[in-house]
Amino acid sequence: MRGSLVGTAVTLAAGAMLTAAMTTASAGPPDTSAAQVRSTQPVLVDCSFQRNVRPADFILACGDGNSRLLGLHWTEWSPRGAVAEGLNAVNDCKPYCAAGKFHSYRVTVRLDRPAPWKKDPGVDRFTRMRLTYENARPEGFDQVVTYPLWG
Known part of the structure; x- marks a missing residue:
């Protein structure tokens, strides 16, 4: 026994x-997700307050989705800034947004001004985005449009 x-x-x-x-x-x-690159690379915070690094798509108009970035190809992502080329799909909202049509415009996207994220101060996030339209642009838009980023 x-x-x-x-x-x-x-x-x-x-x-x-x-x-x-x-x-x-x-x-x-x-893990090479945004959580792991946070000490060296700033992130882009989306509408759902999720961290993104080099996203392929990004919603600009969080409330209604009537402006979004698509097919982003990032050529730079560093602690100083990030640069991508892609499309800005914008709803013309004619005669009103639900009946409007989306039109795509070629843009260069620039992210800069990294700063600590209030939700997680150990993470830097980009606080400004600039879109430069290559040729055509949405009605009423300047050639360069600057957006403060949420966070």
Whole structure:
């Protein structure tokens, strides 16, 4: 009986060690999400107050979605600023927004003025976005439009 207890204890200990080893091994590769790059790279905070690094799309008009950036290709993302090219899809709201049509305009997006994020002061976020329209632009828009970013 004593041999059976020792054998059971050894089996349980071995099982616990194997489980611990597998749990550690299954942790996977290092996390490269926005939370992990926060110490070196500022983030872009979206309408849902989520951190983004190099997003492909970004909603500018959070309330109604009538202006958004699409197909962003980032050529720079550094602690000083970020630059991308893409499209700004804007609803013309004619005769009213629900019946309006979206038109796309080529833009260069520039992010700058990183500052600590109030929600998480250990994270810097970009506080300004500038859109430069390459050629055509929405009616009433300047060639360069500057937006303060929420956060």
